[in-house]
Amino acid sequence: MGSELTSGAAAILCALEAAGITALFVNLGSDHPAFLAAFASNKHNIQIFTSPNEMNALSAASGFAQITGKPAGVLVHVECGTQGLAGAIHNVSKGRIPVMIFAGTVPITMEGEMRGSRNEYIHWIQDVPDQRAIVRQYMKYEHEIRSPHNAIQIVLRALQFCMTEPKGPTYLIASRETLEADTHLPSTKPSQKPELNMAVEPIGLSPASIEYLAHALVQAENPLIVTSYCGRSAAGFDALKSLAQLLAIPVHENAPIYNNFPTTSFLHQGHQWNGGGQLLALAEADLVLVVDADVPWIGAQSRPKDEARVFHLDSDPLKDSTTLWSLPCEKRWRAESSLALTQLLSFITDKALISDSVKATIASRTSKLEERFLARQNRLQTAEVPPSDGSVTVPFVMSRLREACSGISIVGLNESTTNLGNVADHLRHEKPLSLIGSGGGALGWYSGAAVGAYMALQSQGRDDLLVAFTGDGTWLFGVPSCAYWMAKRYNTPFLTIIWNNGGWASPKNACLRIHDQLSTESNLSEKFGVSLSPSPSFGKIAEGAGGAWWAVIEKANEVESSLREAIRIVREEKRCALLEVKIKTI
Template identity: 40%
Template sequence: MYTAGTAFLEALYECGVRYLFANLGSDHPAIVESMEEGKVAGREIPTLITCPNEMVALSAAQGYAQVTGQAQAVLVHVECGTQALAGAVHNIAKGRVPVLIFAGASPFTQEGELRGSRNEFIQWIQDVHDQRGIVRGYTRYDNEIRTGRNVKQLVYRAMQFACSDPKGASYLTGAREVMEEEVPRVVLDTSQWQPISPCAIPDEGLDSLIEDLASARHPVVVTSFLGRNTNAVTELLKLVERLAIPVLESVPSYVNIPTNHPMYLGNQWNAPKQNAVLAEADLVLVIDSDVPWIPMVNRPSADARVYYIDVDPLKEQMPLWYIPSKRAFRADACTALKQINRRLEGVVIDETAVAERRSVIEARHRRRDEALRASEVEREVITSEYLTACVREFVDENTIVCNEGISNYDVIINHLGISTPGGMIASGGGSLGWNGGAAIGVKLACPEKTVVAMCGDGSYMFTVPSSVHWMARRYQTPFVQIVFNNGGWKSPKLSTLAVHPDGYASRADDIGVKFDQPSDYAGIASAAGGALGLTVSSPHEVRDALAQAFAAVRSGRCAVLDVKLAPL
């Protein structure tokens, strides 16, 4: 029997989907039956990954796509499973990561008119007015499969949307009767549904940008996620090395430039201070950044010429957003940088000015590096700087780090010092709990890599560790998870103090963010997935615990280090 469910699975595989991260329900009999039939028939279909929690499923698909660029698929149960995707939908949208989400829908017949008619009470209470509307604000495309005869075309179209800039999620639904429909097999050319080709800077805009770049005395590049395409990093290096342009990262979610590169001058998150390099710039080239600076506390001078390059320069999903710019271009970062580098080959440059600028920037880079190393000394309590410096001794070019350090995002970037493009990723969004599922997806995509997840204690709980570590053991995706445990949610406290520095909350012992009786984080992972669980309280224990953890992971077992930092 060849059904719409069979065609759906075939279409996924033809689009490059190798893993179907699934939380099955009463709406999926056709897909389950087709998967089992496919195994017997030797049909090429995606491998099912059972996910006890939907947010973990979507985070795993996100992690896989982030390191490969290849969208995977997530299968959830009607509107309940759609809602259980939780903040992972936000992360996919804001991080511009391609994925296809399929949810069943309640059957639309109830008296046995068609195979798949309602036969369970939940199929009445799970029938809602606008299931697709639950996620419409976060998806690139949504549709309902109404017949099995064009399932493949709809899957190809959904994947085309998901993989075209700005990338994101596509959401499809299909009722049981539709997915059970027997249909003729359709063979189509998937190349007719390729993602839209990357955009480039128009010639007249490129002329203006090149002229201003060549004449600038204090140019600077600001980026956040240019490094999602490692080829763009190569092109960025060509540009900044040729003209001696410093690079600042604002809320980075990828390795946009090796942190040991002499043109790298650091990253900024929510620190309430003006960046001196940004303030003195006469030209700012912003490439791939949603929030290049926070205007209330940190911005370029009013005289600076600002150029903005992004696949979504209008930020169409952000109601309040504007960066006053001389020019803004809808363009792919790698494509745009190649254009800039090619055009610069024929431009006369003031080499004396470039050499002087290079000397100043390299000196600033050295001073920054010296200050970072000085902050890594061992103290009476474990500091996040010391912990990260110790982790640095265990990572190499074969390591991928999933960074969800929240209030320690910048510490992890600064002190881990990842210099390999693709060697560190973050969710790109603002919903916590990504790192555990993402680590599973990364390991599935890159089984030869050592995967490390670094997170706060609050974000560790958001990962749903009972599901994460059960999955990691079952699917043999071991990773090291390091918990920066400061006994609560530090970020909400910092947010409150930033608005009310001398208010009542500043004098309160607990504003509702402390975990006074913390869970046994290491024990949860051990119980759920047989992970090596270690709790570390003294600086003297850190290196030995890390050695045990990395040894365990390289032998095929997850490891969780619950590291006690100075409490809130």
């Protein structure tokens, strides 16, 4: 077959499609005529999804990538659209989420020298000295495509960085002239073939390291595994579960980005973000294996004893993008956790390391952990009892959600800020990738992520109920007018549960942790500037933007009927539903 003359923009789309990218979230501008022409040609199979807001676009790509494990693409408008990506840039960077971000630049000629030369006043206004500098510190790779002839090479190189552990975002720019210029496809060059330019294969542990760590785990009296994102893949979740079950090792999730372990297992030690005090399992551990964790513990509130042996296994053990970080440990390894944990499991089994004395230790540990698990379950059940005054609490709503979803698989997006733990503790999830977070600290991820995650579930033929948990302040950060419009246009219905406590509790709590003498003062939320009184009409905003059904819950006796109707709306009518749950005001 002969080659075909095409544009630089079309070559980029060709490279993305050949590399397996199926979704491109776009917010278009005057730098994109060549892309629009390529879209109109219908010569590609990439699905184009319009997002009126750039942060929503990147959050949607994030949600898609987090569910599928595959990269998604984002296309935005010059430096303005790049800045419009806002906090989502931070989230995909810190969350190690593979996303390909493209932006045009202003034309590089101004007197008609080339096709695409400047012909609008804005082309001078949007000219900045270093557009890539806006996002450079957050990217694994950033570059400018200066010629259409090597556009495919650069796209494939960016994808290599995206998908090599630790994964993460990349950013490419190109001028209008480059995007408009002609090149020939398909290319026969090896450097432009996706199958010859794949990401680096994940690595496990060396034989010596496997033996060293396996013996340490087997010999420990009170081992503990701490993780935050081992469950970013089903393989990691399953490998951790198998190893922990084999040796009866308790697992604690500290500031988890993904759910990493079945919460219904007696080995599960719960979740911790801020607060909660000293974790008993961490205090008594004689060996701690940290697996894929950015903050395994906060020393000011919980830490292992000084004599405990600490090992660190991580795809990003040095936390390359974090300037102040330290985890003193006996051994530290850079490895892909699902591979490394599977290696450990096989070594322990094949070498018959579980002697009679080890079996006795495991049996004793099992008995103790089962007893603690029952006590913890009782505490959680007690917390789920509604107050006598009929008011509503997060644990109670979560218990009713579980009941209403009996037989229905849930995928939760947890951006509940000060109620992150309540959602995670009371959802009682057991399957991998059933509760995920943004990966970072820029609030407003939930809304776009819900759209992208739903698309990902659809692509896998799944019918899970998608539930976004968020606070009232965080809900506003999510640019809901855009997100619910996208959900309606692309038929991606999800349930939103807003924990309305009347403001931003996180900054208030942060202040009181340092200035506790202020806790006795009245009307603090107003004085601090964190009050959201009067509350916006959340439901009306969602209804106006995307036709969402909504209800406000103020009393415990309203919860069950509202949940069941919301679930029916999402699953049968294929519309978004929103429940505003009024909890104790900050």
